[in-house]
Structure formats: C-alpha cells, structure tokens
Amino acid sequence: MTPPAGDGTTQPGRILVVDDTAFNRLLLAKLLRGIGHEPVEAEDGSVALERLRDAGAPPIDVILLDIVMPVMDGYETLAALAADPALRHIPVIVITGVDELDSVVRCLAMGAADYLPKTVDPAILQARIASSLARKRLHDAEREAIDRQAANNEVLAIMSRSVFDLQVVLDAVVRAALRLCRADYGVAYALDGETFRVAASAGGTPQLDQWERDHPIGPGRDSVVGRVALLGEAIRLDDVLADHEYRATEGQQASGYRSLIGVPIEQDGAISGVLALTRNEVRPFTDGEAALATGFAEQAAIGIANARLLATIERQRGQLARFLSPQVAELVSSPEGEALLAGHRREITAMFCDLRNFTVFSESAEPEEVLGFLRRYHATVGGLVVELEGTLEHFAGDGLMVFFNDPEFQDDHAARAVRLAVAIRERFAEISEEWRRRGHVLQVGMGIATGYATMGRIGFEGRYDYGGIGNAIILAARLSSEAKAGEILIAQRTFGAMDGAVPAEEAGERQLKGFSRPMPVYRIDPSGSGAGETAESAEALPAAEAS
Amino acid sequence: MAGPIDAATFANLVEMTGGDLAFADELVDTYLEEGDRLVEDLDVAASAGDVEAMVRPAHSMKSSSLNVGAVELGALCRALEEDARGGAVDDPVGRANAIKVGFAEARAALLEERLRR
Numbered sequence: 030m031t032p033p034a035g036d037g038t039t040q041p042g043r044i045l046v047v048d049d050t051a052f053n054r055l056l057l058a059k060l061l062r063g064i065g066h067e068p069v070e071a072e073d074g075s076v077a078l079e080r081l082r083d084a085g086a087p088p089i090d091v092i093l094l095d096i097v098m099p100v101m102d103g104y105e106t107l108a109a110l111a112a113d114p115a116l117r118h119i120p121v122i123v124i125t126g127v128d129e130l131d132s133v134v135r136c137l138a139m140g141a142a143d144y145l146p147k148t149v150d151p152a153i154l155q156a157r158i159a160s161s162l163a164r165k166r167l168h169d170a171e172r173e174a175i176d177r178q179a180a181n182n183e184v185l186a187i188m189s190r191s192v193f194d195l196q197v198v199l200d201a202v203v204r205a206a207l208r209l210c211r212a213d214y215g216v217a218y219a220l221d222g223e224t225f226r227v228a229a230s231a232g233g234t235p236q237l238d239q240w241e242r243d244h245p246i247g248p249g250r251d252s253v254v255g256r257v258a259l260l261g262e263a264i265r266l267d268d269v270l271a272d273h274e275y276r277a278t279e280g281q282q283a284s285g286y287r288s289l290i291g292v293p294i295e296q297d298g299a300i301s302g303v304l305a306l307t308r309n310e311v312r313p314f315t316d317g318e319a320a321l322a323t324g325f326a327e328q329a330a331i332g333i334a335n336a337r338l339l340a341t342i343e344r345q346r347g348q349l350a351r352f353l354s355p356q357v358a359e360l361v362s363s364p365e366g367e368a369l370l371a372g373h374r375r376e377i378t379a380m381f382c383d384l385r386n387f388t389v390f391s392e393s394a395e396p397e398e399v400l401g402f403l404r405r406y407h408a409t410v411g412g413l414v415v416e417l418e419g420t421l422e423h424f425a426g427d428g429l430m431v432f433f434n435d436p437e438f439q440d441d442h443a444a445r446a447v448r449l450a451v452a453i454r455e456r457f458a459e460i461s462e463e464w465r466r467r468g469h470v471l472q473v474g475m476g477i478a479t480g481y482a483t484m485g486r487i488g489f490e491g492r493y494d495y496g497g498i499g500n501a502i503i504l505a506a507r508l509s510s511e512a513k514a515g516e517i518l519i520a521q522r523t524f525g526a527m528d529g530a531v532p533a534e535e536a537g538e539r540q541l542k543g544f545s546r547p548m549p550v551y552r553i554d555p556s557g558s559g560a561g562e563t564a565e566s567a568e569a570l571p572a573a574e575a576s
Numbered sequence: 577m578a579g580p581i582d583a584a585t586f587a588n589l590v591e592m593t594g595g596d597l598a599f600a601d602e603l604v605d606t607y608l609e610e611g612d613r614l615v616e617d618l619d620v621a622a623s624a625g626d627v628e629a630m631v632r633p634a635h636s637m638k639s640s641s642l643n644v645g646a647v648e649l650g651a652l653c654r655a656l657e658e659d660a661r662g663g664a665v666d667d668p669v670g671r672a673n674a675i676k677v678g679f680a681e682a683r684a685a686l687l688e689e690r691l692r693r
Binding site: 049050051052053055056059060063097098099126147148149150151 | 589592593594596599602603606607609610631632635636638639640642643654
C-alpha cells in the first residue's frame with residue numbers, strides 16, 4: 030500500500046527513532062519522512078537521552094523506542110525518561126515484535142504511550158504517531174499557557190512591588206517578552222522629545238546596548254521602531270535584509286538580527302514608546318507572539334502611567350509643602366489622610382505666640398521694614414517649628430499657632446511645645462536686639478495648653494485649613510494674650526504632662542476670658558528668659574493687642 | 577511460495593517505502609551488512625557457549641529478516657531467541673550455523689531479485 034502523503038491532517042513532528050538495528054532505523058526513518066515527519070536517529074537509550082537533553086537541539090515530539098538494545102535497553106530508557114521532569118511528557122511508542130506482548134504490558138506500565146509491531150504498517154504508524162503528537166501538542170499548549178501566565182504574574186508582581194521604580198518594571202517587561210516570544214534581543218524605547226531612546230533592554234551584548242543607547246531612533250520607514258512610530262501599529266519584518274525600505278544599521282550588522290517585531294507602547298492614544306524584539310535568524314514572529322508582545326507593551330504602558338502619576342503626586346506634594354506644614358502636606362496626599370482630615374478627637378498641646386507692640390511697630394516703621402522683619406521672624410520661627418516637628422496651623426501677621434501630637438503621634442507633645450517656646454524666645458531675642466538698635470521694641474509672649482480637641486479640615490469647599498476646635502486651643506490663646514513680653518505661660522495640664530522637662534514656676538491663678546473659674550498658670554524658666562530688662566521696656570510701651 | 581525470500585512480503589516492503597527501488601536497494605544492503613555482523617556475533621557466542629549473548633543478535637536478525645521477507649530465517653531466529661532467553665539452547669553451534677546458511681541463501685535470493693529487475 031502507498032503511504033498517505035503528509036497532507037493537512039498530519040501535523041509534522043520531530044520523531045526520535047531509538048533502535049540498535051540500522052535496518053530498522055533506515056526503514057522507520059523512510060516511512061516517517063513519507064508521512065511528513067522529521068526523523069532523528071539514535072542507536073540506543075543512552076544516545077537517545079543525550080540527544081533529548083541537548084538544549085541546543087530542536088525539541089523532540091515523539092519517541093519510537095525499541096526494547097532489546099545494547100548499552101541501554103528500552104526499559105532502562107523508559108525509567109530514565111520517567112525520572113526526568115523535562116522529558117517525561119514526551120510520548121513514547123514502543124516498537125515490539127508480535128510475540129513480545131508481555132514486554133508491551135511492562136512498557137505501558139512504565140509510562141509508554143503506545144506500541145507498534147515490528148513489521149510496520151505505514152497507515153498504523155501514521156495513526157499512532159498522529160495520536161501521540163496530538164497528546165504532545167496539547168501538553169505543549171498547556172505548558173505554554175502556564176508559562177505565559179507565570180510570566181504575566183511575575184511582571185504584575187514586580188509592577189505592584191516597584192510602583193516607584195519604572196526601570197525595574199521595564200526591565201521585567203522586556204525580559205519576559207524576550208523569553209516568551211523566543212527572541213534574542215529585546216528593547217523598550219521611550220519617546221524623548223522627537224526620538225525614541227533605549228529605556229530597558231535584555232539579551233544583548235554590552236556593545237549592542239551601548240550602540241542602541243547612542244543612536245536614538247526617529248519616526249521613519251527605514252527602521253521598525255520608526256515605522257511603529259509613523260503608523261501607530263505593530264510592525265513585523267520577517268527578514269530585515271529582504272525589506273527594501275529597511276536601512277541596515279551598524280547595530281543590525283554587529284548583531285546580525287534578521288526577524289524583527291515592534292509594538293507601540295501607548296499613553297492616552299499617543300505613542301510614548303516602542304517594544305522591539307529581534308531574532309538572529311530568519312524566523313518570523315507569529316500572530317501569537319505578536320499578541321504576546323502587545324500584552325507586554327500594555328504592561329509597560331501601565332508602568333509608565335504609574336510612574337507619571339507618581340511624579341505628579343510627588344510634585345504636588347512638594348508644592349503643597351510650601352504652603353502647608355510638612356505633616357499636613359503628607360496627610361493630604363496619603364491614603365489614611367482622608368479619614369484624619371474628616372475629623373478626629375485627639376489629645377494635643379497647642380502653642381500660641383504673638384508679638385507685643387507689633388501694631389505700634391507697623392504704624393511707625395516703613396512698610397518695607399515691616400515686611401522685612403516679618404520675613405525674618407517667620408523664617409526663624411518656621412525653622413524651629415519644623416525642627417521640633419510641630420504642626421503649624423497658621424501664621425497670621427505677627428501671631429502663630431502650632432500644635433503637637435497631631436496628625437503625627439508624639440508621646441512628648443507637651444515637652445516639645447515648651448521647648449519650641451523656649452527656642453523661639455531665645456532666637457527672637459537676637460532678632461529683637463537688631464530692631465531695638467533701630468528704635469523699635471519688639472517682644473513675644475507665648476501661651477501653651479494641653480487637652481482634647483477635635484482636629485481636622487476646617488473651613489469650606491475651596492478654602493480649608495487643617496486645624497482644631499477645643500478648650501485647650503482657646504486656653505493656649507488666652508494664656509498667650511495674658512503673657513507679658515518675653516513670658517511663656519503654660520496651663521496646669523501642660524505642666525503636669527511635660528513632667529519637669531523644662532524648669533517652671535507657679536504663676537498664680539488667672540481669671541481668663543471665656544473661662545468661668547480662675548485657672549492655675551505656670552511660667553516657664555523665667556531665669557532663662559532674659560526677660561527682666563525687655564519686659565520693663567515692653568511694659569513702658571502701651572500694651573498692644575495681638576493682631 | 578518456496579525459496580528463502582517471500583516475494584509478496586518483499587514487494588510489500590518496496591511498496592510501503594513508496595516504490596522507491598533505490599531505497600529498497602539501500603535497505604537490502606543495510607540488511608546484508610548488519611546481517612554479516614549479527615551472524616558473526618552469533619558464531620562467537622555459540623562457540624563460547626554463551627547462551628545469553630545469543631539473545632540480542634538472534635532478536636535483531638529476526639525482525640529485519642521478517643521485514644525483508646526471509647520468513648524461514650526469521651522463524652529460525654525467533655526459536656533461537658526464545659530458547660536463549662529461556663537459558664537453554666540445544667546444540668548452539670549447529671543452530672548458529674543453520675542461521676548462517678539461511679542468511680547466505682537469503683542474500684543470494686535478494687541479490688538475484690535485484691539482477692532480475
């Protein structure tokens with residue numbers, strides 16, 4: 030009978046014929062070629078295993094295995110195949126004489142897929158091989174799907190882990206695309222002005238990488254990247270040397286790549302980059318590989334979008350920080366921020382500070398002088414607030430309010446507030462000394478109180494402040510008004526909470542506006558105030574209300 | 577049909593390989609070359625009384641002989657292979673000789689077939 034030709038129903042496979050008899054190998058090889066397959070011969074099991082494990086050789090789809098062989102027989106070969114995870118999925122058809130049914134049973138038990146009689150009938154050979162090939166193909170497809178899924182998961186995991194590092198994401202994308210599309214070299218180009226520059230690459234020599242980095246590509250028909258940029262779609266070149274528009278670059282000449290694919294990396298419908306893969310032989314990229322590459326380009330696009338979004342947030346946070354205290358700027362741009370901004374109850378220590386005589390000063394001095402003084406004062410006080418990690422609620426002309434223990438928790442909030450007040454008083458003495466020489470007497474008075482307050486966003490849509498409402502804040506404001514020039518007055522609860530961190534003395538009970546009963550008040554470190562003389566000068570002038 | 581080579585089997589072999597006579601010649605040459613070696617192996621094993629060493633050459637000779645149509649030779653080889661596998665071969669030297677003679681007859685018939693074409 031005539032062997033059926035390798036028609037459309039027979040998918041060609043690479044079949045390893047393992048038989049010690051040259052006659053059998055010759056005959057089987059001829060029959061296999063006759064039905065469209067590619068035979069590979071091995072004269073015993075050990076030669077077969079060597080060929081199967083040769084990573085450089087094209088993969089085998091089905092094994093035809095003789096049982097009685099020298100060196101390594103069929104049983105030993107089956108056992109070795111079953112023990113090798115990389116080989117155990119290759120279907121084995123045992124070739125056996127009709128009188129060897131016992132051995133057939135043994136071989137099937139050892140993992141053989143099928144058996145064939147020695148006196149081969151081509152039709153049976155074809156049918157058996159087709160069935161084993163189908164089995165192998167199914168396995169290959171399954172493994173490829175698992176591989177793709179694994180590579181996708183890997184890239185996604187890296188993307189979620191390294192949102193802040195675009196380079197890590199692009200490196201992972203190019204590596205995965207290179208592996209799954211079976212390419213030799215891969216590059217992700219990013220649009221930089223008018224040209225596309227290397228953003229990440231994999232598989233190339235340092236020289237090739239350097240060449241690519243040194244040669245950004247512009248839109249045009251003479252390169253795949255340029256063509257992708259021009260047409261906005263995936264471009265495949267089966268052989269760059271056969272394409273009359275392609276201009277072979279030194280990079281191509283150096284690495285000798287032949288088949289190429291380029292897919293666009295798009296942002297909001299505009300091309301922001303190109304993912305390109307090359308092969309150093311003429312082996313065109315398939316539709317499946319083009320779809321894979323497009324998937325990886327989409328991941329690169331998400332990575333780039335994430336990085337841009339992050340850069341925008343960072344920039345906004347930087348700008349916010351110039352208007353808000355760093356803690357509040359952080360709060361506004363953090364995920365937990367919204368809940369805190371909505372309002373929360375917290376024990377805080379509030380500190381008020383305002384200038385005595387400021388009204389008189391601003392009336393008698395030149396406006397430029399007033400502004401110059403305020404800048405110096407704000408810079409000095411602002412620096413100290415940042416240093417002690419206070420949350421600055423506002424600067425209002427000469428007055429300011431700072432609170433501690435919110436939004437960041439600070440166990441020592443009372444002590445911090447007192448230290449800030451002492452530091453402001455010391456530094457202010459230096460500034461005021463300069464102005465005193467010009468005839469202006471300026472002094473600060475400060476009040477501090479500790480207690481619960483409701484903190485959060487205060488104001489209205491379009492103009493919000495981060496601030497608080499509570500008795501402690503009112504008390505701190507009253508104590509600040511009550512304080513004489515150079516004096517720091519603190520509430521009883523602050524005194525208790527700071528636990529002797531800074532020396533303080535009792536300053537009697539005061540009747541304060543808005544409080545029904547007299548409040549016990551303490552004065553901070555009067556010896557360190559250096560206030561004796563300035564207090565006198567301050568008292569000599571009409572008392573100025575905090576503006 | 578008498579004679580060392582069954583004509584129908586041989587014709588089937590040629591047809592199976594696509595009627596390619598040049599290939600049939602190559603196949604026969606391979607059979608003959610390999611057969612010489614197998615006959616030699618059998619001889620050596622028989623003279624040494626090494627029954628186990630007779631299994632593989634008898635086995636290989638059997639399958640290729642049956643494929644080219646050397647039916648009687650194939651039967652001789654099969655019987656020897658089975659006995660040798662069982663560990664007991666009566667008159668090993670005589671049986672090896674019978675196979676040698678059978679192979680020589682098969683060779684003559686195969687070469688004659690080629691000349692007749």
